[in-house]
Amino acid sequence: MRFENRLVLSAMAGINDADFCRNQKAALVILGGFSADKTAMEAAKMAAMRGRKEFIFSEPLDGIEREIKNLKREKFAVNVRSGSLEGYMEVAEIVERYGGILEINAHCRQPEFVSAGCGEWLLFNPEKLLEITREVSKISTTFVKIRGSHPIDYERLASKIFSAGAKAIHIDAMIPNGGCNFSLISRISRYGPVIGNNSFTDIESGEKIIRSGARMASAARAVLKDMKFFEKMLRSGILSQPVEL
Numbered sequence: 001m002r003f004e005n006r007l008v009l010s011a012m013a014g015i016n017d018a019d020f021c022r023n024q025k026a027a028l029v030i031l032g033g034f035s036a037d038k039t040a041m042e043a044a045k046m047a048a049m050r051g052r053k054e055f056i057f058s059e060p061l062d063g064i065e066r067e068i069k070n071l072k073r074e075k076f077a078v079n080v081r082s083g084s085l086e087g088y089m090e091v092a093e094i095v096e097r098y099g100g101i102l103e104i105n106a107h108c109r110q111p112e113f114v115s116a117g118c119g120e121w122l123l124f125n126p127e128k129l130l131e132i133t134r135e136v137s138k139i140s141t142t143f144v145k146i147r148g149s150h151p152i153d154y155e156r157l158a159s160k161i162f163s164a165g166a167k168a169i170h171i172d173a174m175i176p177n178g179g180c181n182f183s184l185i186s187r188i189s190r191y192g193p194v195i196g197n198n199s200f201t202d203i204e205s206g207e208k209i210i211r212s213g214a215r216m217a218s219a220a221r222a223v224l225k226d227m228k229f230f231e232k233m234l235r236s237g238i239l240s241q242p243v244e245l
């Protein structure tokens with residue numbers, strides 16, 4: 001898989017729809033996070049009730065397909081939470097028809113999703129995460145988004161995720177009180193292609209993610225602050241390089 005630069009727009013629930021993503025200068029844009037099945041959608045509705053932005057669709061699969069169609073971009077991923085294996089598989093089938101990538105969300109820490117068996121719940125139930133990764137990888141190109149900062153063996157987990165068929169791990173290498181854990185990015189990059197994430201706010205921080213071993217660097221909040229963020233990051237010789245995952 002070849003990308004024309006090293007930049008990725010990271011998922012933002014309730015924000016990253018087709019219109020928001022379409023003209024971003026990142027080589028890869030990630031739609032969603034979307035909630036694929038009834039369990040995840042109920043969690044999304046509860047999170048929305050307390051003021052979180054969420055994509056609420058009456059028919060989740062139709063809503064996801066509509067956004068993919070409207071995006072009109074060749075390279076894209078779809079970030080998905082689901083309470084069931086079937087939910088991931090059904091979205092993977094849609095994504096595959098449009099030549100995209102399914103990103104399993106093992107990252108979301110909102111309590112409604114965690115208690116529904118979605119998001120970072122999967123980090124603590126790795127057998128389930130690996131089963132989903134194995135099954136979804138048979139259908140579409142699959143990435144797994146994980147969150148750092150937990151007392152778990154990330155290297156062991158990364159190695160198993162790649163063995164289960166994931167083509168890349170997208171890691172939010174957050175440090176609890178702010179900043180990016182570059183050492184964690186380095187350590188898991190030994191096992192396969194990594195998209196490094198957290199606090200990519202300027203050329204220096206983006207290049208540091210790449211120098212740590214990640215093939216690509218993703219940003220979310222910086223794009224909310226400046227819709228031309230990626231355009232500016234392309235002034236970097238490193239971040240503007242084409243890359244193979």
Ligand SMILES: Cc1cc2nc3c(=O)[nH]c(=O)nc-3n(C[C@H](O)[C@H](O)[C@H](O)COP(=O)(O)O)c2cc1C
Nearest residue numbers: 010011012013032033107172198199200219220221
């Ligand atoms: C408003 C908002 C919504 C988010 N929603 C999702 C999501 O649905 N799925 C996901 O994997 N990450 C989600 N994230 C996390 C981001 O993709 C990213 O990992 C995190 O913000 C750290 O990167 P940053 O420092 O560039 O913002 C969200 C972040 C924000 C700010």
